[in-house]
Amino acid sequence: MRPLFAALIHYPVLDRNGRIVTSAITSLDLHDIARSARTYGLRAVYIVHPVAEQREFALRVLDHWRLDYGRLYDSRRREALDLVETVADFDAALAAAEAIAGARPQTICTSANTSGGIGYTQLRERLESADCPPVMLMFGTGFGLAPAVRKCADLELEAVRGPGEYNHLSVRAAAGIILDRLRGR
Amino acid sequence: MRPLFAALIHYPVLDRNGRIVTSAITSLDLHDIARSARTYGLRAVYIVHPVAEQREFALRVLDHWRLDYGRLYDSRRREALDLVETVADFDAALAAAEAIAGARPQTICTSANTSGGIGYTQLRERLESADCPPVMLMFGTGFGLAPAVRKCADLELEAVRGPGEYNHLSVRAAAGIILDRLRGR
Secondary structure, rough: OOOEEEEEEOOOEEEOOOEEEOOOOOHHHHHHHHHHHOOOOEEEEEEEOHHHHHHHHHHHHHHHOOOHHHHOOOHHHHHOOEEEEEEOOOOHHHHHHHHHOOOOOOOEEEOOOOOOOOOOHHHHHHHHHHOOOOOEEEEOOOOEHHHHHHHHHOOEEOOOOOOOOOOOOOHHHHHHHHHHHHOOO | OOOEEEEEOOOOEEEEEEEEOOOOOOOOHHHHHHHHHHHOOOEEEEOOOOOHHHOOOOOOOOHHOHHHHHHHHHHHHHHOOOOOEEEEOOOHHHHHHHHHHOOOOOEEOOOOOOOEEEOOHHHHHHHHHOOOOEEEEEEOOOOOHHHHHHHHHHHOOOOOOOOOOOOOOOHHHHHHHHHHHOOOO
């Protein structure tokens, strides 16, 4: 299995009116995405937020579970949250992943609003082949990644779809589903 | 597609030490599971809680998004939360589903701790065949459904697994992944 990473991006993302905003970090995002990441063998998850106070909030949540009380309460949470790192921008996430994987990851953005993109079977097979570079999946909070971020990604991943047209999954559910499609047994 | 329902059960569930407890309703569970349910074409989601005050809390969350402010803020949330109903016990969920589907649903419990169970491909095919009864998926909060509940279910669903042994997904992620495996495109 090739190294797989994820970044949860809080800026620049869209609000419900399509304006570019910075979203707040949600503590349950950290837990849920960390647990999904650990389940599907990711190497690290980067919480990307430009505001220092928000990164400090995330660190307090992480420290609660990684140290002292939380560690004793539930070691499986610690095991998942150990994968999580906070960074100020996406370049810092890429640099950190490169330090782990030994090569700069290919970036693949996720979106509910794309009609094209690389398919799950194809990406799954690539991730299982020895010559695939490390991969960084990009998840947007709020109402999704801003167009400028999507354009910078090397590839876009096919949208997750159910049988109908409604596809407004939470980022917590979408991340779990995407990782399951790529790495589930 | 045959009618598919889900129940999110707060009692009897296990705590981290395997004791039987009643868990609290989490507002984000309602949102995330409702959005996944709408995406994958479920007919209804039942929030099962024996404590009236907890059901009233859930109703306040639902009403906030279904009426007035929340409705204007984001109609897609309302569309998802319209699927959600609160009930005092699992029998009431079954009766409500029967009233919608015209037949009592087959009950299928989900668990991270089972080594057997019906497979996803098999259940997916059954849900697509005309002679399948309606199906009710049972999700446990806390550390999972109590053994007594699991024993009462007609069937158990195979556990969700990634490439390794760690499989402590949040119920929000697990519900999304399971629905995607059964109904994803």
